[in-house]
Amino acid sequence: MKHKDENTEANFTAVMQFVLLGFSDLPSLQGLLSALFSIIYLTILVGNSLIILITRLESSLHKPMYFFLANFSLLEICYVSVILPRMLLNLWTQQRSISLLDCAAQMCFFLMLGTTECFLLAVMAYDRYVAICSPLHYPVLMNHKMCVQLAVGSWVTGIPVQIGQTWQIFSLPFCNSNLINHFFCDIPPILKLACGDTLVHEVSVYVVVMLVAAVPFMLILASYSKIICTILRLPTAKGRAKAFSTCSSHLLVVVLFFGSATITYLRPKSSHSAGTDKLLSLFYTAVTPMFNPMIYSFRNKDVIAALRKMFLKRMTR
Template sequence: MKREDENAEVNVTTVKRFVLLGFSDLPKLQGLLSAVFTIIYLTILIGNSLIIIITSLEPALQKPMYFFLANFSSLEICYVSVTLPRMLFNLWTQDRSISLLDCATQMCFFLMLGATECLLLAVMSYDRYVAICNPLHYPLVMNHKMCVQLAVGSWVSGIPVQIGQTWQIFSLHFCNSNLINHFFCDIPPILKLACGDTSVHEVSVYVVVMLVAAVPFMLILASYSKIISTILRLPTATGRAKAFSTCSSHLLVVVLFFGSAAITYLRPKSNHSAGTDKLLSLFYTVVTPLFNPMIYSLRNKDFIAALRKLFLNRMVH
């Protein structure tokens, strides 16, 4: 824990390095946590990579839905790689210190990729809306150019906003403590360490969350209200079941991701408890990327058929 004193007139201790406490309050479980998170990280990498490979190689999966799913899997690999490797390093070495610059960089990438996830989930719901509500126009509307534009827009739209947000938060003075009671540099635990009144920054966090999370979430709700009303009007039970099965996986990921993230970022600072924050953060940083391959692939007959075909071809050759 390194701290550097400024001159006596200012009488403020400026933090130059932070310490990520992570799960240090569970000293007897460090080895177990290290093993569990290593297995989880490898599972996320392998599972999501498999989705990218299969959707790229299998001609039957050259459809907009799988194009966006490959993008989503790429995003999940990037998203989890911002937090988990650092957490594993801290568990393996028990060296929990992190420089101010590294902390700001981690937060910036985490926020940018989080914004991308919100937008990409909204794009995926729009894809399902067009497929179910306007099936005849689907090939025309969701052509390759449109899919690429929507995917690129999702990846880049949040970048300037989140760079600005990170810069604003790290322009604060940190003089209370340098102990971050979290496993990565997230906004709520960082704001707790800031000196003085942070209410303006809290308001700006709310505004950004409304912009990059609430707006996509409202678009998802609008899409699904149309989708559900269309599905309910289908004449056969089989048709309804088939239509809903193509959406249910996406809906589950939406609830998991948006639910835990909203509770974390939209509660007042005074209501934050470190234990709850860590638990909720695990949901949207680890659980969603872990379950993504299982949720999407195990519930999708086309994907299972493509997976079986790929492995059979490998065994034959």
């Protein structure tokens, strides 16, 4: 009996520190993965920083659409910086331990920034809706004050919700293992380590996801249904193509982000596997943020023209 109590106490002591297994099951690829994710992280930092810089310096981009794009780029930098530096450190040092507090902080910031992305994508859809469906009222409806309020609202809305959800999850007792079969502290792998019945917590996760992801997604769908109807009523093919080009980049980003995140958090627990979770998580935490600047810049004539103008100025000095 005494021996059993000692084991139980040891188990509870062990969970003061978790171990992020990450990609330890691929020992021969540690160097390659380290180089690959370093390149991805640098690409995300440079690409999104360039968008922030160009939207600040180029007067032709001082419009609501690009104000929100600059916010989105800043968000992407913060979003990936919560995860990739820690993952790179684990790959470089092979020291995968993370304290309970650091794990909770990583999850909390990841969830808050993920919530911000959901609402900011909805705000960007609303901006396109007003621009295309009510062009005459656009300068009045999307004035600077309104843009700032919408951006700030997107950034702060998820803070109390996700702090509460993180506290609820980490208030669970962890006694099965301290090995997290993932590359960061995400909800599904953490819940797998909890003792006892986690049904109430799983239901709360579904409720929060519906609140912070499904609601913005429905707003995006409503905006784009109106946009498509308006575009189809335009008299010329050239006008329809121009109108659709202004929102096609945003629509592609929405599909990539919401598609991978929905599959991760809303599919049944029985269908979760560590390999699939890691692959899906990589998609929306690294791959999509890496391609977002390319999607927005290469598919936007105004951004390309501003980039060309900025580089020409630097070369002629």
